[in-house]
Amino acid sequence: MTAVADPRAAAHEERPASAISFDEVYRSELSYVLHSLRRLGVSDAELEDVAHDVFVSIHRHLGEFDRTRPLRPWVFAFVYRIARDHRRLARHQKEVGGSEEQAAALAPMPDEALDDERLRRILVEALDSLDIEKRRLIVMHDIDGTPVTEIAKVLDVPLNTAYSRLRLARAALEKALENARSKP
Incomplete structure (x- = not known):
């Protein structure tokens, strides 16, 4: 058996x-x-x-x-x-163009807590406007704190390429933030 x-x-x-x-x-x-x-x-x-x-x-x-x-x-x-x-x-x-609701959400608020929410929405809008490739670099490095050396390994690119892509992503985010801030 x-x-x-x-x-x-x-x-x-x-x-x-x-x-x-x-x-x-x-x-x-x-x-x-x-x-x-x-x-x-x-x-x-x-x-x-x-x-x-x-x-x-x-x-x-x-x-x-x-x-x-x-x-x-x-x-x-x-x-x-x-x-x-x-x-x-x-x-x-997302549809292009703003609605009254979006404009109201971006309007300046008198209270500090509401102002923080406005700034958060501006950042989210700026992040939403980035293509996903740039957005992931911002999230991985600037938000999550992943070292560029690890990002290069994950992306399977040379270290200098990862630094260059991060620099370009930050420049795109800065431009998107400027655009979002200039809206009424």
């Missing part, structure tokens, strides 16, 4: 000791994924669905993760690709 091996035990034995579990990634990176998706322009109404897509993709590729590299830039690569594809859908394209 032969013993039947437990398939769960065999799967566990095949996993390298240095592998990271999906549960660990999910618990440690859920908040980061949600914030990054917002920063990349995913609406609050669709945030959970898009985050789900990110984690499904991470789950599929978790075996490819190199534990010698930081986790966050690897996770951000998934966030970026899913957000980019999500924004390309026709239903997410």
Whole structure:
């Protein structure tokens, strides 16, 4: 009589000791994924669905993760690709031209808290006007604090190219901020 091996035990034995579990990634990176998706322009109404897509993709590729590299830039690569594809859908394209509601939202507010909200909206509008390639560099480096050396690895480009792209992204953001500030 032969013993039947437990398939769960065999799967566990095949996993390298240095592998990271999906549960660990999910618990440690859920908040980061949600914030990054917002920063990349995913609406609050669709945030959970898009985050789900990110984690499904991470789950599929978790075996490819190199534990010698930081986790966050690897996770951000998934966030970026899913957000980019999500924004390309026709239903997410924004119409050109402003409405009275948008103009009212950008009008100066007397209270300091409302002024902060106005500045936040200007920044969001400026970020929304950037193409997704430039936006991801701003989010990765200036908001999330990812070093340019890691960004270069994630993008698979030379370090100087990553610095150049970041400089161009910042210049585009500055121009977009000027345009957003000049609106009534």
